[in-house]
Amino acid sequence: MAIAHRSNAQREGASAHRNEGIAFEHLLVGEEGTKDNFILTVVTTEDEYKTPRHRHNFEQIRYVLKGEMQYGPNHIQKEGTVAYFCEGVHYQQKGSDGSETLLLQFAGPSGQGYMSQRQLRAGAKELQSKGSFHDGVFVWGEGREGKRNQDGYEAVWEYVNGKEVRYCKPRYLAPVIMDPQSFDYVPMRGSDGVAEKSLGRFNERGAEIRMIRVGAGVDFVLKAPDRPLVVTVMSGEGGADxxxxxxxxxxxxxxxxxxxxxxxxxxxxxxxxxxxxDD
Structure with a gap:
């Protein structure tokens, strides 16, 4: 196991398929081409950053560390809250000046996987020979049959994968925003000095969000019996393996x-x- 730290994270600016005003610090990445590929990154936005209304064939969890993010007129995620975006749900984004969000993107229950950042950025660059990106929308050049305007990410995904993207019916009709401070810690049975709060478990594939508090001077074994875990330290210091x-x-x-x-x-x-x- 290797621990990643923000101080040595890979840093990138905006991809061609979206507007400027956004930057990324990649903490963890999965294995490109696998069904359970993922990425964990810290995203910083400015006021100018915005996207058109769109949807994805993967899922996301966002923990706002600083500032706020808007996903539409009735969906504003405040600092300290956690949001779950199911596969297929429509939303848009509007950044705030200097906002910071811990973002985890991973495969949805349909099992279409998650396109890596390398694939996304290379595909967006190559796709510009066939049209151009404007405000998060790809405008196809002359000679294309059907619609000329397409969501930028969707256009790149279809170009990289060589097939039409398919979206499942969203299991939740809007982003689910949770306030961890409204949940109580419950002592973990058999682990003195350790407590846990469960924020939610979603869909038939079981994406699960929880928090664990380990007291100072306490040793604890964190197990992953039935699914991989992505772990981020929100506060504290210590050692792990x-x-x-x-x-x-x-x-x-x-x-x-x-x-x-x-x-x-x-x-x-x-x-x-x-x-x-499992299948």
Whole structure:
């Protein structure tokens, strides 16, 4: 297991398929081409950043660390809240100046996987020979049959994959926004000094969001019995499997594996159980 830290994260600006005013610090990436590929990144936006109304064939979880994000007139995500975006749900984005969001993107229950950032950026660059991007929309050049305007991400996905994207009917009709402060920690049975709060478990593949608090001086074994876990440290310091961690350190626990933590300071972990694709 390797622990990633924000201080050495890979940094990138906006991809060609979206507007400027957004930047990325990639903490963790999965395996390109696999059904359970994913990416964990810290996203910074400015006031100028916005997208058209769109949807995806993958899922997202967003934890706003600073500022706020707007996803439409009735969906504003405030600092300190967590949002789950199911596959196929429509939304748009409007940034706020200097907002920071912990963003996890991963495969939806339809099992179409998640296109890597490398594929996305290379595909967007190549696609510009066939048209141009404007305000998050790809405008096809002359000679294309059917509609000329297409969502930028959708156009890149179809170009990279060589087929038409398909969207499942959304299981939730809007982004689900949760306030972790409204949930209580419950002591974990058999683990003195450790408590847990469950924020939700979604769809038949079981994407799950929870938080764990480990007291100072406490040792704890975090297990991933039935699905991979993506773990982010929200606060605290300590060690995990011989490496050190601090705020916004992150790692993945593979299915059937475990991580041994020793908390020097009280530690709060944000944990997402990725969908299980047993078939």
């Amino acid at each position: 011989g490496d050190i961690y601090g705020p916004l350190s992150a790692w993945r626990v593979l299915r059937g594996k475990e991580t041994r933590l020793s908390a020097e300071l009280e530690t709060e972990l944000f944990i997402v159980g990725l969908p299980a694709f």
